[in-house]
Structure formats: structure tokens, C-alpha cells
């Protein structure tokens with residue numbers, strides 16, 4: 001991996017044939033003082049973790065499992081925006097290496113033919129005054145030929161989408177290069193304001209009807225795009241615009 005890396009994201013790589021979870025390993029390293037921009041990567045995970053306590057399919061020899069340690073000087077409330085920054089970077093990296101043009105499903109899934117190619121899990125250690133570290137975990141379904149039946153309706157891989165095997169180290173390097181570029185823009189602005197238009201351009205939900213499930217219940221509206229904090233703006237039938245912070249968004253028609 002190191003030989004493909006051009007910038008400073010991933011200049012230090014902690015690689016494992018197999019590890020419990022690259023996010024857990026990155027958190028342990030960060031607790032021990034590992035520097036910002038250190039990358040943990042693995043060929044396989046024994047306990048790959050998804051969002052909402054789900055597991056993440058992580059067999060050897062096929063996919064990308066990586067976690068980047070960052071120590072941004074921003075308020076803890078802004079850390080979740082990094083997930084959207086990472087989504088942009090993964091989308092770009094996939095485009096550069098495979099020629100595919102995947103879309104982003106807000107907030108952070110990368111989707112092709114309506115199925116998920118990549119998941120991102122951001123975790124942080126912080127106190128009121130600031131962030132100790134953030135770990136951005138990225139799982140890309142690269143060379144997987146088939147998925148377990150529980151996820152085969154919702155998951156796809158670069159191999160299944162393009163018919164070609166992808167060189168994983170090159171893809172990792174391309175994602176990290178794009179990540180560094182978008183991250184600098186994010187840090188210099190202090191929010192996503194410089195990335196709204198590029199994000200909305202690739203967001204599959206834009207202009208479409210969405211169903212939002214959140215603790216207050218379920219409602220439908222038309223997704224307009226994100227704002228500078230990464231909230232999804234949803235126009236209700238009566239014209240009211242709601243700001244969706246978190247929750248499960250399901251998009252009809254994809």
C-alpha cells in the first residue's frame with residue numbers, strides 16, 4: 001500500500017492479514033498516541049463492524065477494510081461531517097480507478113445500480129473542549145463475487161459492477177488522495193460549505209422523494225440537498241423544509 005500513496009494520508013500504514021476490526025485497531029493505536037493520518041488496513045476482519053451494531057462482511061482476499069486516524073482541531077459536533085467528506089473521497093477514488101460513476105446515498109453510502117458498494121463508520125473520542133481523535137472506517141466491496149443471501153439484495157461489488165478485478169492498493173491510494181483534498185477544503189472552511197455543490201451533484205437522493213424514519217416517526221418529502229453542516233433538507237408537501245440530522249433514509253426508486 002505505502003508504495004502507492006502520494007500524499008500524507010496513509011503515509012504510515014499499519015497493515016494486518018487479519019484483525020478483529022480496523023476501526024477497533026485504529027482506536028487502540030490512537031489511544032496509544034498514533035499520529036493523525038495514520039492508516040490501519042487489513043485483508044480480512046474477524047469482527048467487522050457496521051453502523052447500528054450490525055456486522056460487516058469481511059472475508060480475506062477480496063475487499064478493502066481500512067480506518068484512518070484523524071486529529072482535527074474542530075468542535076466534536078462537527079465530526080460527523082467527516083463522514084460526508086469521506087463519502088465524496090470514496091466516490092472519487094472509485095471513479096478514478098474503475099471508471100464507474102457511483103452515487104452517494106445520504107449521508108454516507110456509495111451506491112451503484114441501487115446497491116451498496118461501500119460503508120463508512122466514523123467513531124470519535126472527545127470531550128467538551130475538543131476532539132482527541134476521529135477514526136473514519138471505510139469498507140469497500142471490491143472483488144467480492146457473491147454475497148451472503150442476507151445482503152445479496154442490497155450489496156454489490158466493483159467486480160460485479162464492472163466485470164473486472166480492481167487493484168486494491170491503487171484504489172486505497174486514490175481514495176486517500178481524494179480524502180486529503182476534500183479534508184483540506186473542509187478544515188479550511190470549518191464546515192461543508194465548499195463541498196455542498198459537489199456533494200449534491202452526486203447525491204442520488206437529490207430531487208427525489210424520500211422516506212425518513214427517525215425517532216419522531218416516519219414522513220415523506222422531497223430531498224433538496226445538504227446544507228453546510230451536512231443535514232439533509234427535505235421539502236414537505238406543504239412547503240415546510242425540514243432539516244434531517246440523522247435517521248434512516250430510504251429512497252424510493254433506487
Ligand code: BTN
Pocket residue numbers: 020021022023024045047048049050051052054056064065066067118119120121137138139140
Ligand atoms: C455501514 O454499516 O455502512 C458501515 C460499514 C463500515 C465498515 C468498515 S470496514 C473497515 C472499518 N472497520 C470496521 O469494523 N468497520 C469499518
